Every structure is written in C-alpha cells, then in structure tokens.
Amino acid sequence: MAAFRSFLFALIFYGGTVPAVLLSFPISLLGTRAIRWWAHGWARYHRLCARLLLGVRTKVEGTPPRGACLVASKHQSMFETLELILMLDEPATVLKRELADIPLWGWVTRRYGVIPVDRKGGAAALRRMMRAAESAIAEGRPIAIFPEGTRVPPGAQPPLQPGFAGLYRALKLPVVPVAVDSGRLWPRGRFVKRAGIVTMRFLAPIEPGLPRPEIEARVHAAINELDR
Template identity: 65%
Template sequence: MIGVTLLRSILFALVFYPGTVFAVLFAFPVSLRGPLAFQNYAVGWARFHGWCCRVLLNIHSRVEGPVPRGVALVAAKHQSMYETLELLVLLDRPAMVVKRELADIPGWGRVATMYGAIPVDRAGSASALRTMLRAARAVIAQDRPIVIFPEGTRTPVGEQPPLRAGFAGLYKALGLPVVAVAIDSGRLCPRGSFLRRAGTITFRFHEPLPAGLPREDVEAAVHDRINALDR
C-alpha cells in the first residue's frame, strides 16, 4: 500500500503544483475583469485541487451539519492544506485570515490579496489589528464569509493548542455569529509529509454561536467544537 500511496502522491504533485503555477500566472489578467470574476477564478482553482484529490489521491470530502451562507465568521480546525482550498468550494467565496508571511510571498501573496485574503500579524500590535479589521469589513460589505483558523497554524492529529488572541478580537469587533468547523484532514494529509493517503475527510459544521458572548465562553465553545473529530 505504501507503493500505491507514494505513486498517487507523486502524480498529485506533478499535476497540481504545475497547474497552480499556471493559475497564478493567469490570475493577473483575470483580475482586470473585476473582483467577482477573480473570486470565481480562485474558486475554480480550488475545484481543480479537489479534482486532483479525488482522481489522483482518492481523497473525498464528507460534509456534516448546515453549511453557512452569507456573512459569518467561520472558525475551522487546521491540519493540512486540504481544508484551505476545500472551504473555498464549500462556502460562498470566503475570505481567509492568513498570516502576514504568506501574504508577503511574491506572486502568490499578490494573488491572495486580490482575492480578499485578510493578513494578520502574529505580533498582534494595535496597528496590525486595525489593518485586519479594515480588510475584514471590506469582505463583509461584499456579503462574503470570513474563515479563520483560530489555533493559528496547522496542527498534528491529537494536538489541541489554545486559540490565539486574534480570533477573540475579530469576533468582538465584527459582531458576527461564529460557525465552528471540525476537520480531520490530518489523518490522510499529515503535516510535513509528502504522502497523502486515500480516504474521506469530514467537515463537521456546528450550529452558529451568537455574537456578543463573553470571550471565555466563545473561546471554550469554539475550541471544543473544532476539535470534535480529534479525540
């Protein structure tokens, strides 16, 4: 089975990553057609990723619970690259909160910013928070959801770090309900591994938590819910 898994992983790398290079190169002329056209283009790239996963890796998605539509703050578990792209397909043109280092990558960072990615500085300065809020409010004005990975980075299976402060700040400042999403992608696409195993990845969408909850309550509820598949 290791041989089949290795072969599938090599095929995926040979198809998806060169395809992504072309997608980034064509992103700039597409962006001239306007924001909506570019957002749909980005979703098309995410669908290409999903096709590569299904056909080349035999990895599929299973969705549980109500998928939110319209404006909402979506807080998701983060174990692999898989969910960062699959959520673009499952939700309606979501903007994602990404670490500043990713937004600064030449080429890719420019494309991500054009799509509406919301960069966050992990140093958490007041100026960085104001910049993040301005970008988030611009997304809300377009009736789009915002995705944040509140634990801050990809985590190995079994690890449940505390939520970073940026989540609570965004939740309080925006006054939006929050939908927690448990994801178990790390079982098939472990962090730091080239190999991707065949199987099904679950996206469990929980019922929305209302806006205005005390910080301790919303953090505890979100932490418990995003880790519901990691026990």
C-alpha cells in the same frame, strides 16, 4: 500504491498550479469577480485531483453557512483551506501578513479579498485587519479563520490565538465552528497521502456577544470534536 498516487498528485496538481498562478496576475487586472472565479476554478481542480489521483473525498456534516459570519475551522492540512473556498462561496480568509506581502502573489490575494493579520503589528495592524473584515461583511461574505493559528497533527489541540477573540468581539458576528480530520490522510509535512474520506463537520452557530473565556472554550471544544 499510496506513494505512487501521491507522486501523480504532486506532478499533475502542482504542474497545473504553476500556470494557474502565473495567469492569476493578468486575470486579477480584470477585477475582483474575475480573480475570485479563477480561484474557485483552481480549488475545483484541487478537489478533482484529490478525488481521482489520491482517492480522497469529503463527507460534509451539517450545513455550510451563507452570508456574513465567522467560520472557525480546525486546520490539519492544505486540503481544508481549498475545500472551504468552495463550500463557503467566496470566503474572506484570515492569513498571515507574510503571505499577503509576497511580491505579485500577495497583490493577487488582496485583490481576491483576504484578510492579512500581523500578529506583531500592534494597534495599527489590528485596525487594518478590521477594515478588511468590515469590507468583507459589507459584501455579505463569510470570514474564515483557523483560530489555532497553524496546521496541527491529529490529536494536537493548541489554545486559540488571541486574534480570534478580538475579531469575534469587534465584528459581533455569530461563529460557525468546523471540525476537520484531514490530518489522518493528509499529514502535515509528509509527501505520501492516503486514500479515504475527510470529514468536515459544520457545527451549530454560536451567538455573538459572549465573554472571551466562554467563546474560546466553546469554539475550541467544537473544532476538536473529531479529535476525541
């Protein structure tokens, strides 16, 4: 049954995603508000497909933040990347520069207001990232980052990437850690997904201005709470 439900999800969700992506190019010409509205619609479509076709629902613990802050989330599947779009109200997501450089698609993501990060780009790349982050803060948008850098399977707790500490120090924003256990139901690299409840736990904000070892240790422990 799980395999059949996963097949239906792939057929319907990705079948609907193709025209959504194609239409995003002309919609983005209408302005930032239009493309953000469209992205939210796509995220809601994903949530509906996950609930009805896969039987995957979300349990939210804590309170999703509003306004400018850093939201540091565990990353185990595609599921939380789209759920955070809905829960955080137009977050500026930090993503790999390669994704933002894809022809046309990359232009749309930049129009939405993502923050591309080039891990090998040196000081110039860091300045570009900071300008994008400051623009998001000026709009009152939260900045979403996956500080471990990539999707990991349940139980894996890699160290945080250095870019997180750099953003934290430079932006002087509080950090809201998010623990996620989506990998139990939505394993990375596997087609079959299982029905169940994904917990997304928003922890208490951590104040700005802490030394790098302390903020990294506290965020690392917090985002891995559901992995214990």
